[in-house]
Amino acid sequence: MALPSQAEPWRKEKEEIIxxxxxxxxxxxxxxxxxxxxxxxxxxxxxxxxxxxxxxxxISKMVVIKELSHVNLLELSKILAAMGIKELNIFSxxxxxxxxxxxxxxxxxxxxxxxxxxxxxxxxxxxxKEKVDFLDYNKYSLYILRYGGFLDIKNLFSNINxxxxxxxxxxxxxxxxxxxxxxxLSTYLLAMFNFDYKKLTYxxxxxxxxxxxxxxxxxxxxxxxxx
Numbered sequence: 001m002a003l004p005s006q007a008e009p010w011r012k013e014k015e016e017i018i019x020x021x022x023x024x025x026x027x028x029x030x031x032x033x034x035x036x037x038x039x040x041x042x043x044x045x046x047x048x049x050x051x052x053x054x055x056x057x058x059i060s061k062m063v064v065i066k067e068l069s070h071v072n073l074l075e076l077s078k079i080l081a082a083m084g085i086k087e088l089n090i091f092s093x094x095x096x097x098x099x100x101x102x103x104x105x106x107x108x109x110x111x112x113x114x115x116x117x118x119x120x121x122x123x124x125x126x127x128x129k130e131k132v133d134f135l136d137y138n139k140y141s142l143y144i145l146r147y148g149g150f151l152d153i154k155n156l157f158s159n160i161n162x163x164x165x166x167x168x169x170x171x172x173x174x175x176x177x178x179x180x181x182x183x184x185l186s187t188y189l190l191a192m193f194n195f196d197y198k199k200l201t202y203x204x205x206x207x208x209x210x211x212x213x214x215x216x217x218x219x220x221x222x223x224x225x226x227x
Contacts, residue, residue, distance in 0.1 A: 025094050025146050027073075027113060031105060033092065033144075036068040037205060040145045040213070042153060043188070044138055045181040047168065056165040060153060061185045064213065066205035071192045073105040073113060079191040081108025087140045088188070090114070093121045093156070094146040118156065129161040142188050149213040 027033040035041060042062035080088060086108075092115045100120050103113045116124065125134065145152060154167045193200045 025092065025096070026115060027092075027101075027103060031073040031103065032070040033073070033090075033113065034068060034070050035065045035144065037064060037066045038147050040064055040148050040150075040153065041185075041189070042143050042145070043141070043181055043185045044143070044157070044167070045179075046135060056160055056163050058157070058165060058167050059181060060150070060167050060169065061181050062150065062153070062214070063185065063189065064205040064209055065203045066208055067203055069193070069203065073103070073111050074107045075194070076191055077105055077107035077109045077111050079194065080111075083187065083191065085109050085187070085191075088112075089137055089141040090144065091116060091121065091141060092144045092146065093118055093148075096146070122156065122159075125157065125160050126162060132161075134160045142185075151212075151216050154216055 025034055025039075040062050041064070042060050044058045044060050047057040047059045076088075080086075088109060088111045090111060090113045092113065094115060095118045097115055097117045100117065101115045105111050105113070124132065143153075145156065148156075150169075157165050157167050159165060189200055190197070193203070
């Protein structure tokens with residue numbers, strides 16, 4: 001039996017959801033940033049099980065939040081610190097931005113929140129390894145791609161530190177076991193939503209996503225050929 005609506009104050013009417021998804025994606029003066037169904041939140045990890053010379057292979061784990069939600073950096077920092085996490089980089093990648101901005105907040109966990117245009121982020125990714133090593137900062141990073149899907153992620157990360165890169169979804173012999181990458185994304189999400197498991201479960205758009213959000217071009221082509 002469903003709980004009464006007053007027990008779920010985070011639920012919104014359909015009309016309100018549609019209107020709020022078009023709001024500005026920039027962080028506000030209260031250090032709150034928005035996420036909604038147009039955005040993809042994801043983490044990445046190096047995949048050592050696949051090797052090709054001069055090609056970096058990575059695995060992604062992503063989630064889409066189906067209703068507009070706001071996350072406060074100071075609260076997030078406090079919760080992450082209580083979980084033993086001392087550092088987090090959040091990259092908000094937005095093709096509609098007019099300029100880049102970086103905000104740092106430390107309420108126990110040092111959070112660096114960077115708003116970047118896609119072209120600026122691509123330039124950042126392609127810096128030489130000696131200048132900015134992707135493998136160093138990535139293990140403490142959460143990415144938010146505004147107005148995108150899995151194919152956009154693959155295109156965005158096609159070159160890292162001057163090397164060709166390929167982003168996959170994973171499929172190793174350990175795919176049925178909880179991975180560090182799964183755990184990292186889940187931990188960040190629980191902290192962002194103040195450990196409200198029921199709310200986070202409701203906001204997870206897993207069962208509502210259209211295929212263009214989570215399939216790559218190759219996936220769709222192969223499926224078409226097998227019909």
